[in-house]
Amino acid sequence: xxxxxxxxxxxxxxxxxxxxxxxxxxxxxxxxxxxxxxxxxxxxxxxxxxxxxxxxxxxxxxxxxxxxxxxxxxxxxxxxxxxxxxxxxxxxxxxxxxxxxxxxxxxxxxxxxxxxxxxxxxxxxxxxxxxxxxxxxxxxxxxxxxxxxxxxxxxxxxxxxxxxxxxxxxxxxxxxxxxxxxxxxxxxxxxxxxxxxxxxxxxxxxxxxxxxxxxxxxxxxxxxxxxxxxxxxxxxxxxxxxxxxxxxxxxxxxxxxxxxxxxxxxxxxxxxxxxxxxxxxxxxxxxxxxxxxxxxxxxxxxxxxxxxxxxxxxxxxxxxxxxxxxxxxxxxxxxxxxxxxxxxxxxxxxxxxxxxxxxxxxxxxxxxxxxxxxxxxxxxxxxxxxxxxxxxxxxxxxxxxxxxxxxxxxxxxxxxxxxxxxxxxxxxxxxxxxxxxxxxxxxxxxxxxxxxxxxxxxxxxxxxxxxxxxxxxxxxxxxxxxxxxxxxxxxxxxxxxxxxxxxxxxxxxxxxxxxxxxxxxxxxxxxxxxxxxxxxxxxxxxxx
Amino acid sequence: xxxxxxxxxxxxxxxxxxxxxxxxxxxxxxxxxxxxxxxxxxxxxxxxxxxxxxxxxxxxxxxxxxxxxxxxxxxxxxxxxxxxxxxxxxxxxx
Numbered sequence: 001x002x003x004x005x006x007x008x009x010x011x012x013x014x015x016x017x018x019x020x021x022x023x024x025x026x027x028x029x030x031x032x033x034x035x036x037x038x039x040x041x042x043x044x045x046x047x048x049x050x051x052x053x054x055x056x057x058x059x060x061x062x063x064x065x066x067x068x069x070x071x072x073x074x075x076x077x078x079x080x081x082x083x084x085x086x087x088x089x090x091x092x093x094x095x096x097x098x099x100x101x102x103x104x105x106x107x108x109x110x111x112x113x114x115x116x117x118x119x120x121x122x123x124x125x126x127x128x129x130x131x132x133x134x135x136x137x138x139x140x141x142x143x144x145x146x147x148x149x150x151x152x153x154x155x156x157x158x159x160x161x162x163x164x165x166x167x168x169x170x171x172x173x174x175x176x177x178x179x180x181x182x183x184x185x186x187x188x189x190x191x192x193x194x195x196x197x198x199x200x201x202x203x204x205x206x207x208x209x210x211x212x213x214x215x216x217x218x219x220x221x222x223x224x225x226x227x228x229x230x231x232x233x234x235x236x237x238x239x240x241x242x243x244x245x246x247x248x249x250x251x252x253x254x255x256x257x258x259x260x261x262x263x264x265x266x267x268x269x270x271x272x273x274x275x276x277x278x279x280x281x282x283x284x285x286x287x288x289x290x291x292x293x294x295x296x297x298x299x300x301x302x303x304x305x306x307x308x309x310x311x312x313x314x315x316x317x318x319x320x321x322x323x324x325x326x327x328x329x330x331x332x333x334x335x336x337x338x339x340x341x342x343x344x345x346x347x348x349x350x351x352x353x354x355x356x357x358x359x360x361x362x363x364x365x366x367x368x369x370x371x372x373x374x375x376x377x378x379x380x381x382x383x384x385x386x387x388x389x390x391x392x393x394x395x396x397x398x399x400x401x402x403x404x405x406x407x408x409x410x411x412x413x414x415x416x417x418x419x420x421x422x423x424x425x426x427x428x429x430x431x432x433x434x435x436x437x438x439x440x441x442x443x444x445x446x447x448x449x450x451x452x453x454x455x456x457x458x459x460x461x462x463x464x465x466x467x468x469x470x471x472x473x474x475x476x477x478x479x480x481x482x483x484x485x486x487x488x489x490x491x492x493x494x495x496x497x498x499x500x501x502x503x504x505x506x507x508x509x510x511x512x513x514x515x516x517x518x519x520x521x522x523x524x525x526x527x528x529x530x531x532x533x534x535x536x537x538x539x540x541x542x543x544x
Numbered sequence: 545x546x547x548x549x550x551x552x553x554x555x556x557x558x559x560x561x562x563x564x565x566x567x568x569x570x571x572x573x574x575x576x577x578x579x580x581x582x583x584x585x586x587x588x589x590x591x592x593x594x595x596x597x598x599x600x601x602x603x604x605x606x607x608x609x610x611x612x613x614x615x616x617x618x619x620x621x622x623x624x625x626x627x628x629x630x631x632x633x634x635x636x637x638x
Contacts, residue, residue, distance in 0.1 A: 214620060218627075250631050301623060302630055317634035 081146030107190025204269030279346030388448025433480025439473025
């Protein structure tokens with residue numbers, strides 16, 4: 001057949017299947033092309049959400065109304081949150097790099113269900129389109145925040161229904177991706193790749209996939225209940241009809257806190273890939289990292305109540321959720337210890353992906369430790385719904401997932417595109433981004449501790465100084481993002497070509513296949529006979 | 545894969561499972577006429593759980609799979625029950 005000739009030699013970028021041009025991408029069942037479809041979609045929507053964030057910070061550069069009024073501000077932070085959470089960071093690393101690299105890293109030709117994989121992307125796009133309709137139809141853009149808290153979400157005249165339904169549809173995409181990854185990892189590992197010979201990024205995808213399968217249906221049902229409440233007035237959450245608004249918060253966070261681990265676990269996987277490669281050292285405590293991954297995935301199910309400490313839960317529930325929150329910090333700390341121990345006495349190679357990994361450690365530690373401040377019952381009462389919370393979760397979600405995402409792009413870029421980026425521009429972009437990130441979010445901790453509430457378009461004059469610093473930080477950070485994106489986009493289109501299989505000296509299977517990979521990844525499925533980060537040969541050569 | 549075996553469930557077993565499901569559905573309807581107080585939900589959940597087990601075991605072939613699969617499905621149910629427990633832990637002590 002003409003449509004599958006040379007598929008063992010031609011790269012996935014050049015391969016001409018049944019469809020050509022744009023159809024060859026949007027109807028492709030190749031896991032690598034689907035990964036890139038997600039990447040391009042996310043780049044577009046990240047840009048939109050980042051601009052919304054920038055405009056919000058510009059509004060906050062001075063007290064009072066500067067560039068927008070309160071209703072616009074409310075709809076901006078709602079759309080910013082919906083895009084960043086449901087379109088970017090929840091699908092994020094699994095959808096882009098999981099799709100692209102999971103099969104290659106475990107020695108498979110594709111995921112277990114390629115057509116379902118494509119369906120996932122289409123559901124994702126349909127969900128996005130539905131969310132977008134909420135901006136331009138009905139009673140105006142939703143103003144509830146991305147959490148859609150009851151009872152406001154079924155009382156506001158704004159257009160909540162499409163936003164909620166869009167998030168519901170995107171949930172199906174997430175579930176299908178999770179099922180695909182679990183089956184792929186169980187059934188399609190290369191001969192000899194026992195569970196404890198599997199690289200750590202696939203391990204984190206495995207933990208993530210289970211959360212996607214088990215937790216996402218809860219948010220789907222919850223969002224349906226909101227729709228039923230708005231349309232039929234049933235009274236699940238409406239106190240006037242005998243409902244309980246706190247029940248909504250329980251149901252919402254039963255999904256949405258594990259969703260934080262959907263975001264952060266694959267990020268930890270990426271960091272676990274980058275650090276041993278650029279330290280030229282076997283990862284310290286492989287088993288401990290695997291166990292802590294699964295422990296985070298499991299314990300992460302039972303900490304959702306820490307979002308509700310001031311909502312009116314019973315005292316015993318407060319104590320229980322606080323205890324469990326402190327418990328989940330332990331496996332996260334184990335990972336950080338293992339990454340640092342891996343670098344200890346390693347031969348550090350300072351390249352762009354490693355800079356991202358190092359800065360990830362820095363911001364993740366700040367985000368994690370401030371999470372404990374919020375997890376403690378007494379301090380939470382003071383800090384709840386202040387800028388401190390906003391700073392904390394941006395350090396975790398943007399600082400954690402975002403930095404790992406950038407690290408992953410720069411780490412796997414040559415493999416994905418068969419071209420190399422300009423390292424000087426990449427490093428400069430990283431530096432400016434990092435400075436901007438800290439300038440933007442660190443002042444928010446102080447603002448929150450001083451009592452500035454979140455989600456307000458205005459503030460008291462005493463908060464002005466820190467807000468100026470924060471707003472200026474936003475502009476610096478966006479400058480860094482522009483440099484990074486311009487460098488990557490230009491390099492993907494016209495950067496120097498490379499066919500080098502292993503530019504970084506990696507040990508996992510993706511560094512043994514062609515650059516860029518062929519359609520089926522491997523000419524022959526490899527046999528695996530050792531652990532994934534075996535750098536003993538490097539140590540022996542260096543010592544001899 | 546070609547070396548995999550597929551298990552054929554005889555019609556008699558399928559019909560027996562169907563009958564059991566119908567009986568349990570009838571029971572689900574019947575107990576709505578009874579008043580168990582705070583245990584109404586528990587009774588309904590137990591009957592629904594029994595139906596789910598029948599569907600999983602016979603219609604979804606879990607009974608004939610390797611032990612890993614029932615264990616994993618059971619783990620999912622355990623997590624679900626724990627989530628319910630933790631949620632109602634709040635309501636019980638308010």
